[in-house]
Amino acid sequence: MKSKNIDWEDEADLSTNPSSDTDFRRIIGIVLSNWYWFLLCGLIGLAFSFFKVRYSVPSYNIRAKLIVSDDKKGGDLSASPLGELSGIMGTKSSVENEVEVLKTSDLMREMVLAEQAFITYSYTGKFHKVPIMAPPYKLEILSSPDSISTTYDFKIIPGDKGRFKLESEGISKSVKHGEAFLIDGLGTFRLYQNASPTDAEGYYGVRVASVRSTISGLSKSFSVSVTNKNVSTIDLTLVHQLPKQGERLLKSLIEKYVERNLHDKNVVADSTLSFINERLSKITDELAGVEDRISGYKQNTQLADIGEQSRILLENSANYTKSIAEAETQLSALDAITSYLSDTRNPRVVPSSILAQDGTFAALTSKYNELVLQRERLLLANTEDNPLVQNVTNQIAGLRDDMIANVGSTRRQLELAKQNQVQLSNRVTSQIQRVPTIERGYIDLARLQQIKQAQYIFLQEKWEETAIGRTANVSNSKIIDSPKGDVLPFEPKRRMTYALGLVLGLAIPALLLWLKDLLNVRIQSIDDIERNSSLPILGMIAHSEEHDQVVVSKTSRSPIAEQFRAMRTNLEFALNGGKILLFTSSMSGEGKSYVALNLAVTLALLDKKVLIMELDLRKPSITSKLGLLAGSGFSHYVVRQDMRLEEIIMPSGAHENVDLIQAGAIPPNPAELLVHHRTQELVRELSKRYDYILMDAPPVGMVTDAQLLSRYADSCLYLVRQGFTYKEQLRIPNELVLSNKIKPIHLIVNDVQKKGGYYSGYGYGYGYGYGDYGQEEKRRKRWQFWKK
Structure with missing residues (x-):
């Protein structure tokens, strides 16, 4: 009864995923079919960009x-x-x-x-x-x-x-x-x-x-x-x-x-000048007092020129006293700096140019003055409890200790040098004591005058240096390019704004179409079938606006009739000499009875005897679609042993070569009836009488009736309806083939609607590309423009 078997697993392996070229054409087709949305959103994006550029304030x-x-x-x-x-x-x-x-x-x-x-x-x-x-x-x-x-x-x-x-x-x-x-x-x-x-x-x-x-x-x-x-x-x-x-x-x-840069430099200079002015005023008064004493001493003693010996002693004494004077001057400066550093409550800028050049002390003084100035700036906007101020204060305290230690070390060295000079001076003094008392008194006053005069000259030199340095103070920066504004605004960028508006405008419909495709769970195109199934597609049936269940006749030349003829041609190769077809689907409403009726008429047009068996014993529908009265059928024949085959075969009314066996009364045990020995005998006898037998079975995704009937069939036609069948349901026929429950299975895509785009002309056999060839043009009224 069955025809030659085909290895459908090998056939499934030959099918591959759509190529990148197909995906690209599919995307182009979707874009072209929705071009008006892309145009509208693109124009809206450009309009928003125009208003943004027009009414945005440029920077x-x-x-x-x-x-x-x-x-x-x-x-x-x-x-x-x-x-x-x-x-x-x-x-x-x-x-x-x-x-x-x-x-x-x-x-x-x-x-x-x-x-x-x-x-x-x-x-x-x-x-x-x-x-x-x-x-x-x-x-x-x-x-x-x-x-x-x-x-x-x-x-x-x-x-x-x-x-x-x-x-x-x-x-x-x-x-x-x-x-x-x-x-x-x-x-x-x-x-x-x-x-x-x-x-x-x-x-x-x-x-x-x-x-x-x-x-x-x-x-x-x-x-x-x-x-x-x-x-x-x-x-x-x-x-x-x-x-x-x-x-x-x-x-x-x-x-x-x-x-601010000049102010920081001038603060140090002004502090140094203030200190030197204070010392100069004091030394000037002391020097004037010594000179007055010398003038009075000479008048009282009527002192004349000192001899050669006195001159030599005075010269030696002057050299020592000058050294002692310099040491005392530096010690006085150290005392002044120590007093500056001792004021821990209010740190002040320390003069940096009144001592002999000392690299370590100069570096410490420069760093100390920078921190004092930084603390004063921070206090302008902060309190002393601020962590930044406390951090700078702690640094000043650390530097103060280092500077005090450095001053102490320098002071000890100066005191040692001074003691050495004092010892030498004492030797000269002992020699001077031998000169007359008047001359010795004059020498003491002259020595004191030299000390004060040396201090005065030293401070005057430092004052001039500091004053010249302050005058020469310049900023450490210079403008080489004065502030200028660009001719063109930094933003908004016209080209970028227009490009971004256009891209966003085009991206909105693209995103919506992608979300629509992503969230859609039903079959919409051949691509959905190829991605979720590896089974071959026997044919595609277009959507029909006609209300009649049978759309195929001897004189019909409509596209849908040609699609059934194309499916008939493909069926000859699929059956490979067989004659029994089983129709099933994933769920009810996918068009099994509709396709079975029209395919039966299409086969009958070849002058073949065709039988339709209404084997959906749970919910039969072919009888009602043909407008026939319910009578004795398959269930009666299997249950009643005395019933003959001629009692259940009846003309279908769709074509003179198409007969029908109704389902009969709905039994309580449909599965048992389908595997009954009377069913096997019935199929065997019908195969001898008819060229083709079409079995209309229940959905395989709901009951096992179709699996039971597959033992009698040479091929199974599995209905998939566009916009109705779920993508996940395509796994059912694939699993049936892989598990050898039903073999072979061909897919038939039903109710394909022409929505435009790439897949509008894509199909197997005679698809939409057949157009209205051979049909008489149906004139439409002017007001029915939407039907064009």
């Missing part, structure tokens, strides 16, 4: 460049005859240190306060707000800027008689031109009108922000970088919406940086 890059004195990179700005003296007052900073100084909030705060950058003006038109640099109104703050605790946007409404109205959320203030007024939470202000507004369609506004938030905002838009490591240049960039105002702010920032 500009303001650039400047500094060169910094750095010995490592040859950027010394003090290359002059007085350059060495200017270096006495402090050490030079490296490029990296200056970059960090330029980034500090304290420097930005000085610029914000100097330029009143916390007050900004704008003009609000019909669509957007535009910042302006020269508004017709000017708001001046009279109180401390630190009193501003929050940010307010005020709308300026001009009134009569020089009055204005400031409106904001929860605030409405009527003020007079040039008159001070108070706003709670902000402070005291005064509003002026510089010119008359010319545009009445919008209004002017002023924003008052806290100093801290303004510093934070400007710091985010301000960047400092060293683009070339081989030179000591620093690039400054400020992003601002008003190029001219941005240039002014950046220029002010650079000026504040230069002023």
Whole structure:
């Protein structure tokens, strides 16, 4: 009864996943079928980009460049005859240190306060707000800027008689031109009108922000970088919406940086000059007193010229006393420095140029002065309990101990040197004691005069050096490229904005289509079948708008009739000489009875005798679709031993060569009837009478009836309905083949609808590509344009 077996596992192995070329064509087909959505969303994206570019406030890059004195990179700005003296007052900073100084909030705060950058003006038109640099109104703050605790946007409404109205959320203030007024939470202000507004369609506004938030905002838009490591240049960039105002702010920032740099150097010089002036005043008074004593001594004693011996003794004594004087001067300086360092409660800058050159002490003094200046700057905006201030204070204390230890060591060395000179001086003094008493008294006064005079000369020299050094002080940085705003705005970038709007516009429909395809669980295309099944597809049946169940006739030339004819042709190769076909599916409603009826008529058109067996004993439907009355059928024949075959065979009415065996009464045990010996005898006898036998079985995904009937069939046609069958259900026929429960199985795709795209002309046998060939054109009324 069965035809030659085919190895369907080998046939399944020959099927592969769709190639990348097929996937690409499928994607192109989906895009082309939904081109109007891509066009619409693309235009919407470009429209949004246009409005963003049109109504966004552009931002500009303001650039400047500094060169910094750095010995490592040859950027010394003090290359002059007085350059060495200017270096006495402090050490030079490296490029990296200056970059960090330029980034500090304290420097930005000085610029914000100097330029009143916390007050900004704008003009609000019909669509957007535009910042302006020269508004017709000017708001001046009279109180401390630190009193501003929050940010307010005020709308300026001009009134009569020089009055204005400031409106904001929860605030409405009527003020007079040039008159001070108070706003709670902000402070005291005064509003002026510089010119008359010319545009009445919008209004002017002023924003008052806290100093801290303004510093934070400007710091985010301000960047400092060293683009070339081989030179000591620093690039400054400020992003601002008003190029001219941005240039002014950046220029002010650079000026504040230069002023602070010079201030740090001058503080050390001024401290040293103050100390020297104090000592000079005291030494001058002492020297004048000694000279008065010498003049009086000579008058009282009528002293004449001292002899040669006295001259030699005096010269020797002068040399020793000069050395002692220098030692005492340095000891006095050490005592003064010690007094400076002893004040732990209020650290002060220590003079660095009044001692003999000592590399270790000079380095400690320079570092100590830097920390003292840094502590003073931090105390401007912080308290002494601040961790940063305490850290600097601890460093100052550590350096103070090191400096005190260094001063103590230097003092001991000076005292030893002084003792040595005193011993030598005592020897000369013992010789001088031999001269007359008058001459000896004169020598004592002359020696004291020399000591005071040496101190005076020493301090005077140091004062001149320090004064010249302070005059020669220059900033360690210089502007080599003044602040300039770019011609083109930094943002928005027109091309990038339009490109991004177009890409996002096209991405939205693409994403929605991808999500639709991802979330769809039903069969929509041949590609879904090929990805989830390796079984061959025998044919495709298009969607039919006709209400008749039988759409195939001898004279029909419709596309769907040609598809059934194509399936008949493919069926000859699939049966390979067999004649019994089993129709089943995954669930009810996929069109088994519909396909079986029309395929039976198609086979009958070849003058073949065809029998349809309604073996869905649980829910028969062929009888009702043909409009026949229910009568004796298969269940009656199997149960009643005396019933003959002719009693259950009846004409189908679809074609003279198509007969029908109805299901009969619905039995309580359909599975047992299908494997009954009478069923085997029935199939054997029918095979002798008919050329083709079509068995309409229940869905195999719900009951096992189809598996039981497969023993009689030569081939199984498995129905898959587009938009109805679940993708997961395609595993059922594959598992049946792999487990040898039903073999062979061919797929038939039913109810394929032409929706456009790549798969609209894709099919097996006669598909949609057949078109309306051979049909008479059905005229449509003009109002039925949607049916075209």
